[in-house]
Amino acid sequence: MKRCIPLLAILMALVCPPSPAAEPVLALKAGRVFDSRAGRVGSAQVILVEKGRISAMGPGLAIPDGATVIDLSGYTVMPGLIEAHAHLLQEHPGDEHNTLTVTKAVAMEGDPLRALRGAARARSYLEAGYTTVRDLGNAGRFADVALKRAIDEGSVPGPRLFVSGPGLAPEGGQVPNLAPGHAGLIDGDYRIVRGAEDARIAVRENVYHGADLIKIYSNSSPNRTLLSLAEMKAIVEEAHLYKLKVTAHATTDEAIERALEAGVDAIEHGYKLSDTTLRQMQRKGVFLVPTDMDVSLAEKQVRKLNMPLTREQVVGLAKPYHERLRRARDTGVTIAAGSDMYMGLGPSRGEAAKRVLFAYAEAGLGTREILQAATINNAxxxxQEGLGVLAEGAHADIIAVHGNPLDELAAIERVVFVMKAGVVAKALPR
Ligand SMILES: [Zn+2]
Structure with missing residues (x-):
């Protein structure tokens, strides 16, 4: 957020007059265009890009003299994908206790190294076609804010980040079984809240240090502790005062119900959801971010854990989650696509994150719903009105894929071109 100091602004304008050089115009010739608002793939269009935004677009639009032309006529062009639930600064090997992952990150890895490794993961997201990522904690003491700043200033490549800072959690965070003398390690990755007044202070700390949203833990699975209703209400009230949204980690119906009563804006995971709770979410306009794993990644994890499960058994385990996702959709709850991918299971982080969209397909969602979840719904x-759409005035966050993703979701695995804010991040292969 920019704070304006009028006198300083005037002086700056006098000292640094705007450069008279004309901004270069980019013209993208798109073969097909995915309209995220309508959920349709339309025919060829020309998209003009100036100063990081789409200045005009339409079929047969004249290309201005001197414009740099990028020929995407063999591809489907779509808004950059948006990830709603990432942990760029955390890596879980897939087969160890969560307490070990968190305490190693805090005590042995440390924030500078976490941020640097997070930068590599952020880059993998961008290369996979994600131009925006919402990062939800487990990022040390605001190392997520540091990474966001480094990306914004152009020091490292990566998507636009919207970061939460440390998640506001009940006693113990998500770190069970620490010996009493070592519980302080939890403060390296979570902000433990103790009472409604402390909850307000925790929000202010995150606001001060640059958080874009507030993440809370209504329940703290795999831990047993819960935030109180009074604490969650205080958090929501304080965060909304600063126009920040609040999202709640909530895996049980009860934890979701309590978070809704406190007034949160979104629910992460929502593994167990009754029809009554779903209707409440729909009525209140609360988003659901279903962080489901597709069968291919689940099988990788099962192998890593040496679990004797067949593919059919893995598919069977996913059934209740598929069913709740279809009920959520049928109730009219807005689905926002988020992977919660924090495991090292082989593919790059960005590619692994994309598998969540295939998990939605396995649950029975259509490609139109899935592509909208990953673009316009997440915006x-x-x-963010200017994200998740291709339209005049929107940010020039644009990708091109081989094939038509409405006909075949796998097309989104064939991202051949990525542009963020009008700058080419991944060029077409020659
Ligand atoms: Zn998560």
Whole structure:
């Protein structure tokens, strides 16, 4: 957020007059265009890009003299994908206790190294076609804010980040079984809240240090502790005062119900959801971010854990989650696509994160719903009108894929071109 100091602004304008050099115009010739608002793939269009935004677009639009032309006529062009639930600064090997992952990150890895490794993961997201990522904690003491700043200033490549800072959690965070003398390690990755007044202070700390949203833990699975209703209400009230959205980790119906009563804007995971709770979410306009794993990644994890499960058994385990996702959709709850991918299971982080979209397909969601969840719905979740759409005035966050993703979801695995804010991040292969 920019704070304006009028006198300083005037002086700056006098000292540094705007450069008279004309901004270069980019013209993208798109073969097909995915309209995220309508959920349709339309025919060829020309998209003009100036100063990081789409200045005009339409079929047969004249290309201005001197414009740099990028020929995407063999591809489907779509808004950059948006990830709603990432942990760029955390890596879980897939087969160890969560307490070990968190304490190693805090005590042995440390924030500078976490941020640097997070930068590599952020880059993998961008290369996979994600131009925006919402990062939800487990990022040390605001190392997520540091990474966001480094990306914004152009020091390292990566998507636009919307970061939460440390998640506001009940006693113990998500770190069970620490010996009493070592519980202080938890403060390196979570902000433990103790009472409604402390909850307000925790929000202010995150606001001060640059958080874009507030993440809370209504329940703290795999831990047993819960935030109180009074604490969650105080958090929501304080965060909304600063126009920040609040999202709640909530895996049980009870934890979700309590978070809704406190007034949160979104629910992460929502593994167990009754029809009554779903209707409440729909009524209140609360988003659901279903962080489901597709069968291919689940099988990788099962192998890592040496679990004697067949593919059919893995598919069977996913059934209740598939069913709740279809009920959520049928109730009219807005689905926002988020992977919660924090494991090292082989593919790059960005590619692994994309598998969540295939998990939605396995649950029975259509490609139109899935592509909208990963673009326009996530932009709405972030309150960002200029993201998740290709339209005049929108940010020039644009990708091109081989094939038509509405006909075949696997096309989104064939991202051949990525542009963020009008700058080419991944060029077409020659
Ligand atoms: Zn998560």
């Amino acid at each position: 709405r979740l972030l309150d």
